[in-house]
Amino acid sequence: MQLKDIQRLQREFDEEFFNKFWEINDEKTFIERLQYLVVALTGEIGEYANIVKKASRDFEHLKENISEEKKKQLIEELVDCFIYIIITANLLGIDLEKEYLEKLEKNKQRFEKYKRG
Numbered sequence: 805m806q807l808k809d810i811q812r813l814q815r816e817f818d819e820e821f822f823n824k825f826w827e828i829n830d831e832k833t834f835i836e837r838l839q840y841l842v843v844a845l846t847g848e849i850g851e852y853a854n855i856v857k858k859a860s861r862d863f864e865h866l867k868e869n870i871s872e873e874k875k876k877q878l879i880e881e882l883v884d885c886f887i888y889i890i891i892t893a894n895l896l897g898i899d900l901e902k903e904y905l906e907k908l909e910k911n912k913q914r915f916e917k918y919k920r921g
């Protein structure tokens with residue numbers, strides 16, 4: 805499955821379950837949707853960071869490795885972040901896969917001096 809397929813699946817899901825979100829008739833509403841998504845994404849990143857904090861604390865003080873339960877929680881929060889990024893890409897009307905590949909090429913040039921070999 806390609807990223808554009810994932811974007812399409814997410815858009816179909818959103819339109820089925822959160823159709824009012826996509827009712828955008830003016831710039832104010834568009835900005836409000838962007839604000840909502842950045843707050844939601846920040847919240848998910850915070851949840852991810854909190855799990856990392858706890859894993860780090862447990863390792864530092866108790867010498868405990870990251871448990872399978874914490875790994876599952878990290879995966880779930882990371883996927884939540886991914887979902888909000890996909891929704892934001894859909895809102896902006898961008899092909900995230902195409903934009904990623906273009907950015908990757910820019911980064912290859914930017915970081916050429918760090919290349920192995």
